[in-house]
Amino acid sequence: MGQVAALSLSRLSARCWQRLLWPGPARIPGGLAARSLSSMATSIRFSPAARSLFDEPLGIAVQGLGPRQQVTLRASLRDEAGELFEAHGRYQAADDGELDLARCPALPGGSFSGLEPMGLLWALQPRKPFWRLVKKDVQTPFRLQLEVLEGHGDPPGQLLAQAEHERLFLRDGVRRVPVREGRIRATLFLPPGNGPFPGIIDLYGTGGGLPEYRACLLANYGFAVLALAFYGYEDLPKEMKEFHLEYFEEAINYMLKHTQVKGPGVGLLGFSKGGDLCLSMASFLKGITATAVINGSVANVGAVLRYKDITIPPLGADAKRIKINKSGIADIVDVLNNPLEGPNRRSFIPLEKAECRFLFIVGQDDHNWKSEFFAVEGSKHLQAHGKEKPEIVCYPGAGHYIEPPFFPMCAASMHLLVGKPVMWGGEPKAHSEAQRDAWQQIQAFFHRHLNGKPSGTTNKL
Numbered sequence: 001m002g003q004v005a006a007l008s009l010s011r012l013s014a015r016c017w018q019r020l021l022w023p024g025p026a027r028i029p030g031g032l033a034a035r036s037l038s039s040m041a042t043s044i045r046f047s048p049a050a051r052s053l054f055d056e057p058l059g060i061a062v063q064g065l066g067p068r069q070q071v072t073l074r075a076s077l078r079d080e081a082g083e084l085f086e087a088h089g090r091y092q093a094a095d096d097g098e099l100d101l102a103r104c105p106a107l108p109g110g111s112f113s114g115l116e117p118m119g120l121l122w123a124l125q126p127r128k129p130f131w132r133l134v135k136k137d138v139q140t141p142f143r144l145q146l147e148v149l150e151g152h153g154d155p156p157g158q159l160l161a162q163a164e165h166e167r168l169f170l171r172d173g174v175r176r177v178p179v180r181e182g183r184i185r186a187t188l189f190l191p192p193g194n195g196p197f198p199g200i201i202d203l204y205g206t207g208g209g210l211p212e213y214r215a216c217l218l219a220n221y222g223f224a225v226l227a228l229a230f231y232g233y234e235d236l237p238k239e240m241k242e243f244h245l246e247y248f249e250e251a252i253n254y255m256l257k258h259t260q261v262k263g264p265g266v267g268l269l270g271f272s273k274g275g276d277l278c279l280s281m282a283s284f285l286k287g288i289t290a291t292a293v294i295n296g297s298v299a300n301v302g303a304v305l306r307y308k309d310i311t312i313p314p315l316g317a318d319a320k321r322i323k324i325n326k327s328g329i330a331d332i333v334d335v336l337n338n339p340l341e342g343p344n345r346r347s348f349i350p351l352e353k354a355e356c357r358f359l360f361i362v363g364q365d366d367h368n369w370k371s372e373f374f375a376v377e378g379s380k381h382l383q384a385h386g387k388e389k390p391e392i393v394c395y396p397g398a399g400h401y402i403e404p405p406f407f408p409m410c411a412a413s414m415h416l417l418v419g420k421p422v423m424w425g426g427e428p429k430a431h432s433e434a435q436r437d438a439w440q441q442i443q444a445f446f447h448r449h450l451n452g453k454p455s456g457t458t459n460k461l
């Protein structure tokens, strides 16, 4: 259909085109990707024009509208599972018929309102419930479709202009290197050139697989980043039953032996369950200079942790503390026991053994668990043992899934440990602002500690 539509492009009125194409945006054949379907004069201008990195701001403007004309801008993209994500904004053009989202506020009644140049991206929401935007193949872009529709009606008025823009994950020259060395199942992303580059190991949380998208976006900023799988992937354990730090030790040694990774130590970046794994790595393993945790726990959770003759049990939990929110979705924020109390203290990770700097990124509306409590108690624990106070950056209104910038907030999705959808917390606008700032904080933290003179760290390898 897209092909037919493209061939008869010149003869189709905007209304026919809309009937032909809707519901759901058509894939414009590549040749038309950067051009837009336009009625007489209306056109869309992206800046950069045809493609940009997913974590970069995108300029969006519409030209050729009537003075103060009311229009609806509708953004959409399909993920690799074919699921549709959509957002729309209601606008009024300026007196000269121009509409620049950097200067023109969205009016009430859309997916967002106010001056939000990137609102059409961060407000994207899936039609499929409990679905999250993830990028599985970072070598291909997301294709963002943008339509300009007449008026603010629902259903919308006639299609005035349409265009496509590619949102990439790999900057030109960044290399993607699958790593199957020893037991390691990972992907290494290397910036252009020979380096050596400051090295980071990137861990996601419960869910298995090998999410590469945060690692490759970070590599675009000059880091050698190893996205590391640790279960539920290829020949790794299928379930989250127990983890052996020796596996993660192999990954650290792989990085520090790599000719394009700068020593004396690597950085660790862990989200959620990946966060407490990073804290355990930092506490027991050598060669770690800086550890950043996004909404992680300072207690070992979800699986037994072993290293040599050491065993750390998972923090206890009580399913009776699962609440059901007003939308009927499980809220697990209170399920875990307090790692400061009684036998639960055996799960508290001995952070005092670490010889690295720490950064805790906290979503203050995290409903997976009490991330702020964990960060504060981790800080107290470190200071009580005479260690440097960690950096803690808290974001009001941000939920659990703090992703790279412009990933739409996932309010609820399947929690593979709980076995049902859970609410993750967060308010979309605040969560989006948190993602942008946290991304800068994380990069600055690693540049400061991996590129500068390592203060207080020793090359123990």
Ligand SMILES: CC(C)(COP(=O)(O)OP(=O)(O)OC[C@H]1O[C@@H](n2cnc3c(N)ncnc32)[C@H](O)[C@@H]1OP(=O)(O)O)[C@@H](O)C(=O)NCCC(=O)NCCSC(=O)CCCC(=O)O
Pocket: 130, 131, 132, 133, 134, 204, 205, 206, 207, 208, 209, 210, 211, 232, 271, 272, 273, 274, 301, 302, 368, 413, 414, 415, 417
């Ligand atoms: C990125 C993916 C989804 C890809 O994994 P995969 O194995 O290639 O995916 P799969 O086999 O197709 O699916 C397996 C399952 O992952 C879920 N899933 C998959 N894609 C999506 C999506 N877009 N939105 C929402 N859910 C998705 C679905 O439930 C899939 O199961 P299904 O195929 O539906 O039976 C996965 O790697 C992942 O989710 N990784 C980790 C994400 C993460 O860090 N989650 C944090 C969860 S909370 C936490 O870690 C704390 C745990 C400890 C505690 O709370 O106590």
